[in-house]
Amino acid sequence: MKIGIIGAGQIGGTLTRRLTKVGHEVFVANSRGPASLADLARETGAQAVSVREAARGGEVVVVTIPEAKIRDLPRDLFAGVPDEVVVIDTGNYYPRERDGRIGEIEAGITESRWVANQLGRPVVKAFNNIYAQHLLERGRPGGSQGRIALPVAGDDQHAKETVMRLVNELGFDAVDAGGLDESWRQQPGTPVYTADFDADGVRRALAQASKERTPKWQATENSTGSFTHPA
Ligand SMILES: NC(=O)c1ccc[n+]([C@@H]2O[C@H](COP(=O)([O-])OP(=O)(O)OC[C@H]3O[C@@H](n4cnc5c(N)ncnc54)[C@H](OP(=O)(O)O)[C@@H]3O)[C@@H](O)[C@H]2O)c1
Numbered sequence: 646m647k648i649g650i651i652g653a654g655q656i657g658g659t660l661t662r663r664l665t666k667v668g669h670e671v672f673v674a675n676s677r678g679p680a681s682l683a684d685l686a687r688e689t690g691a692q693a694v695s696v697r698e699a700a701r702g703g704e705v706v707v708v709t710i711p712e713a714k715i716r717d718l719p720r721d722l723f724a725g726v727p728d729e730v731v732v733i734d735t736g737n738y739y740p741r742e743r744d745g746r747i748g749e750i751e752a753g754i755t756e757s758r759w760v761a762n763q764l765g766r767p768v769v770k771a772f773n774n775i776y777a778q779h780l781l782e783r784g785r786p787g788g789s790q791g792r793i794a795l796p797v798a799g800d801d802q803h804a805k806e807t808v809m810r811l812v813n814e815l816g817f818d819a820v821d822a823g824g825l826d827e828s829w830r831q832q833p834g835t836p837v838y839t840a841d842f843d844a845d846g847v848r849r850a851l852a853q854a855s856k857e858r859t860p861k862w863q864a865t866e867n868s869t870g871s872f873t874h875p876a
Pocket residue numbers: 651652653654655656657658674675676677678696709710711712714717718735736737738772773774775776777778875876
């Protein structure tokens with residue numbers, strides 16, 4: 646497949662490496678422009694492109710930038726991009742360490758619903774609950790004992806199945822985690838978050854999740870956003 650990736654940091658860089666490795670054609674972008682991605686392009690064979698080209702470059706487009714920065718993307722980024730193009734959101738909301746307060750998320754909509762609203766596009770939530778390093782190194786062939794599973798949430802079954810196939814190609818079982826409004830079950834602070842469970846464990850963890858955002862994951866009066874490197 647042709648796959649666009651917006652964001653070339655820990656997750657975007659990892660997905661560029663892994664997706665090219667399994668044979669996909671990747672178009673990767675960051676905020677500083679293609680020249681800054683020359684090394685990654687050389688290493689992986691991916692093409693370094695602009696953000697707009699990445700949004701138009703694929704049958705699948707992965708958006709993988711810090712949550713608060715979603716607001717900095719061009720408002721018309723997906724205008725004219727065919728409906729059948731699948732958009733994946735890997736994002737997590739870190740109000741205290743990184744993103745500052747996002748009022749709608751604090752008020753209760755899921756993080757990925759907020760991203761979809763900002764992009765004006767449906768999204769499928771995936772790859773948000775695994776550390777980038779584990780995504781790079783811990784994939785295993787299908788059927789392996791203890792294979793790590795990843796939850797995949799979204800409203801469009803066909804889009805979700807496309808993403809679940811990609812998850813599997815990258816070496817992980819995929820668990821259907823329901824619609825986007827259920828995706829609080831895999832947000833930061835939930836049992837499945839960074840837990841590396843197998844498929845049964847993921848299903849159990851999703852079922853045990855609590856919707857309430859614990860204080861650690863709520864913005865404070867002082868949450869203005871900064872840029873350290875949380876997961
Ligand atoms: N790190 C993890 O283990 C992990 C695991 C699961 C999920 N996540 C989530 O996935 C998302 C990405 O995380 P990350 O750790 O990969 O972030 P990161 O390492 O900080 O990288 C962020 C990337 O986003 C790019 N970017 C920022 N603003 C942009 C814009 N307006 N347009 C285009 N590109 C932009 C940056 O480009 P420049 O460098 O050019 O600014 C950089 O390539 C976050 O929501 C994070 O919470 C992270």
